[in-house]
Amino acid sequence: MTAYKSYPKFYVSVDCIIFGFKDGRLKVLIHQRPYEPGLGEHSLIGGFVQTNESVDSSAKRILKEFTGLDNVYMQQLAAYGEVERDPGERVISVVYYALINVDNYDTHLADIHKTQWVDVDQMPTLCFDHNDMVQKARHMIGENIKNQPIGSNLLPRYFTLSLLQTLYESILGTSIDKRNFRRAISEKDYIQATNLVDRSSRRGATLYRFK
Amino acid sequence: MTAYKSYPKFYVSVDCIIFGFKDGRLKVLIHQRPYEPGLGEHSLIGGFVQTNESVDSSAKRILKEFTGLDNVYMQQLAAYGEVERDPGERVISVVYYALINVDNYDTHLADIHKTQWVDVDQMPTLCFDHNDMVQKARHMIGENIKNQPIGSNLLPRYFTLSLLQTLYESILGTSIDKRNFRRAISEKDYIQATNLVDRSSRRGATLYRFK
DNA sequence: TCAAAAGTGTTAATAGTACACCCATGA
DNA sequence: TCATGGGTGTACTATTAACACTTTTGA
Numbered sequence: 001m002t003a004y005k006s007y008p009k010f011y012v013s014v015d016c017i018i019f020g021f022k023d024g025r026l027k028v029l030i031h032q033r034p035y036e037p038g039l040g041e042h043s044l045i046g047g048f049v050q051t052n053e054s055v056d057s058s059a060k061r062i063l064k065e066f067t068g069l070d071n072v073y074m075q076q077l078a079a080y081g082e083v084e085r086d087p088g089e090r091v092i093s094v095v096y097y098a099l100i101n102v103d104n105y106d107t108h109l110a111d112i113h114k115t116q117w118v119d120v121d122q123m124p125t126l127c128f129d130h131n132d133m134v135q136k137a138r139h140m141i142g143e144n145i146k147n148q149p150i151g152s153n154l155l156p157r158y159f160t161l162s163l164l165q166t167l168y169e170s171i172l173g174t175s176i177d178k179r180n181f182r183r184a185i186s187e188k189d190y191i192q193a194t195n196l197v198d199r200s201s202r203r204g205a206t207l208y209r210f211k
Numbered sequence: 212m213t214a215y216k217s218y219p220k221f222y223v224s225v226d227c228i229i230f231g232f233k234d235g236r237l238k239v240l241i242h243q244r245p246y247e248p249g250l251g252e253h254s255l256i257g258g259f260v261q262t263n264e265s266v267d268s269s270a271k272r273i274l275k276e277f278t279g280l281d282n283v284y285m286q287q288l289a290a291y292g293e294v295e296r297d298p299g300e301r302v303i304s305v306v307y308y309a310l311i312n313v314d315n316y317d318t319h320l321a322d323i324h325k326t327q328w329v330d331v332d333q334m335p336t337l338c339f340d341h342n343d344m345v346q347k348a349r350h351m352i353g354e355n356i357k358n359q360p361i362g363s364n365l366l367p368r369y370f371t372l373s374l375l376q377t378l379y380e381s382i383l384g385t386s387i388d389k390r391n392f393r394r395a396i397s398e399k400d401y402i403q404a405t406n407l408v409d410r411s412s413r414r415g416a417t418l419y420r421f422k
Numbered sequence: 423t424c425a426a427a428a429g430t431g432t433t434a435a436t437a438g439t440a441c442a443c444c445c446a447t448g449a
Numbered sequence: 450t451c452a453t454g455g456g457t458g459t460a461c462t463a464t465t466a467a468c469a470c471t472t473t474t475g476a
Contacts, residue, residue: 003246003247004222004259004299004300004302007222007259007260007261008259008260008261008262009220009221009222009223010220010221010222010223010260011215011218011220011221012220012221012223012292012303035214036214048215048218048219049218049219049221049292049303050218050219051219051301052294053294054292054293054294055290055291055292055293055303056292056293058292076289076290078287078289078290079266079287079289079290079305080266081223081260081265081266081267081269081305082265082266082267083263083264083265088215089215090262091215092223092260092266092303092305094290094292094303
């Protein structure tokens, strides 16, 4: 039917860089690669595209398999297509990054898949080109956070400004002046104060939320 | 050898959005699709990834086949993976955009492939999801031009500031104040005045070049 | 002489950066 | 009472935006 018959076909995988914010640090979810090549090495969460799903849905499916989460902020990062990137067979990988609230994710699934959170500033060596992917994704988030309310995906529903600042600092890798930060936030219309108070500090801190 | 055997394989294509600057307008190179499905429809320049080449090299090869050009500014845009995006067979496409100097490109090849330049603001309907790709690429260039000297890829070696401004206006889709523009440019260290003069205007205009 | 494009500065508004002290409270 | 984190304002600097007239010269 089509003129494509003479062209080769490839395995197409999806790798997900799942970011979470935990203990005041930006983390990435990894696990141990469950098959050869690279069995047992640190690896991003991934899988293969199936015939009945788009690449985007494949990414969503994989995210759900590993975290139990649906409806998550997820963006395509890039396709990785070096010939030898996977030493076993030729695999072209489309990479996504997702931002999740670590409180929501399914720890039972985490046990099954032996996933763990690692600090984005202390990434172990991952298999293949996965470290490159993480670096690129981190850079991308840094760009996005300046203009988009992406923190809403990483934080609990109610949060203090201190926590929000810690998140920004940990994404950007810099320290931010408290007063400047709070002024900037107060100008954003997608973050609003509530009349709730967090009592885990002595004085208590106003809780904020995303609209 | 590997655990991948049970997964499906896919055709992987590359589509190139080749931008050029011509007659004071930003243009995209298209041609008529040479095979079914969509035979004869307007289409981006594309081809299929081969087994012995990375996806990046595939894009370079295709660019060279259609323009004769090497060593061109080229960036990956995204992967497009909807199941039905190609009505013939399942094809996952990795999309690149390139910026070329239209004076350098091989018009003999243009004849062979029946390529033509179309104004980015007057794109005809392209096959499949190609219009989406162009829109996304255009947006991306607009972001990049603010910080990177990407104009060097689109302009001749020597150019007037008026031409450069026209290029910026046509990429950004806005008009720019002449004095503000010239001041901003004079602060960039990658653009410098030469002592050459363009005599096609009455008064004559200083020619500039990229370092 | 005049049409057409080249060239040139100043001011106002906005955004970003640097910086230090008082407050409320639980232990 | 004091240690802890919460909360606040001002001055300086850099960047961006708005705005109009003179110059040169080929036709």
